[in-house]
Amino acid sequence: MSFNEFRKDYLLDRWVVIATERGRRPTDFAKQERQQSKAGVCPLCPGNEHMTPPAVLVYLQSGKRMKKDKDTNDHRHKNWLIRVIPNLYPAFSPPKDKISKKQIVKTENLFLAVGHHEVLVESPAHDDHPANTSIPQLVHVLNAYVDRLRELSKKPYVQYVSIFRNHGLEAGASLSHAHSQIITTPRVPGIVKEEVAASKKFWKQNRKCVFCDIIEKERNGPRFILENPKFVVFAPYASINPMEFWIFPKKHEPSLLEMSPSEVKPLAETMKTCFRSLKTLVNDPPYNFGFHLAINKEAAAYYHWHLEVYPRLAIWAGFEKSTGAYINTITPETAAESLRTDVNKSQ
Ligand SMILES: [Zn+2]
Numbered sequence: 001m002s003f004n005e006f007r008k009d010y011l012l013d014r015w016v017v018i019a020t021e022r023g024r025r026p027t028d029f030a031k032q033e034r035q036q037s038k039a040g041v042c043p044l045c046p047g048n049e050h051m052t053p054p055a056v057l058v059y060l061q062s063g064k065r066m067k068k069d070k071d072t073n074d075h076r077h078k079n080w081l082i083r084v085i086p087n088l089y090p091a092f093s094p095p096k097d098k099i100s101k102k103q104i105v106k107t108e109n110l111f112l113a114v115g116h117h118e119v120l121v122e123s124p125a126h127d128d129h130p131a132n133t134s135i136p137q138l139v140h141v142l143n144a145y146v147d148r149l150r151e152l153s154k155k156p157y158v159q160y161v162s163i164f165r166n167h168g169l170e171a172g173a174s175l176s177h178a179h180s181q182i183i184t185t186p187r188v189p190g191i192v193k194e195e196v197a198a199s200k201k202f203w204k205q206n207r208k209c210v211f212c213d214i215i216e217k218e219r220n221g222p223r224f225i226l227e228n229p230k231f232v233v234f235a236p237y238a239s240i241n242p243m244e245f246w247i248f249p250k251k252h253e254p255s256l257l258e259m260s261p262s263e264v265k266p267l268a269e270t271m272k273t274c275f276r277s278l279k280t281l282v283n284d285p286p287y288n289f290g291f292h293l294a295i296n297k298e299a300a301a302y303y304h305w306h307l308e309v310y311p312r313l314a315i316w317a318g319f320e321k322s323t324g325a326y327i328n329t330i331t332p333e334t335a336a337e338s339l340r341t342d343v344n345k346s347q
């Protein structure tokens, strides 16, 4: 008698049943109907700048050079390449005046939701997407992530900066215009906190970065997807989502702030290649992605930033919701094989 495997994440105490026995193929998911968001006036399209709060950052083309600026209350820049605006309905909002830690931390289990919640408009073109945009435009997006991360991580009440993207209605993108979001939190959220703690423990015992170790193992294994001089992509051993993949810089860096200028274009190329393959293989699936990074100096030795991509192909129901354990019907080895083959075809 043979069994499925019950696998544990590299660092988290998170378990997933990998359906090695009657596993499915990526093509099984390609025929699903995708929900479309309702058409209407798009507040993120050029010409509708007045429908949003003033931008905190805009990238403007000025001749051959790129200029950075912001909007003021009565002036909204036009002809932008990138636009970052405060979310109209923020989950976390900035303090009006100086605020102390004591004012934010009410009790052990009550913090005020102090922080920032921003929408980063990735392109003037409504339907742009990491899979089909131009590399220069994707480079602007990544540079804008770094600009906001730099500015926001300096604020004393910011303990974490989450940079993420929702694609498709089923993945929570209520606006279909190409955009990412940035949320800062007054404490480090659970998954990242656990990763940081586990990597710290590993570093104390082994004097090396656990992520550098994982990269070294995965780049020679069955879950390997892509490698170039700067980045490695693989499907994680205990993927909880079908077709999940993670992108890591090969150089040890705790956050995007330490990324050198020579890595930005390769990251854009790596992302474009992977997202194009995902789109081709499973019919433009809804997905979420999020960067994991550490902004506190202490974690610099042992934390290693990465981008985690979660395609939304399974419905998490009673078992997942009530236990925090998962069932994944596409093995990461199968996912990696398909992605690897497609990535090679397009290169
Ligand atoms: Zn639009």
Ligand SMILES: [Zn+2]
Binding pocket: 209, 210, 211, 212, 213, 251, 252, 253, 302, 303, 304
């Ligand atoms: Zn590392």
Ligand SMILES: [Zn+2]
Binding pocket: 195, 292, 306, 308
């Ligand atoms: Zn992570």
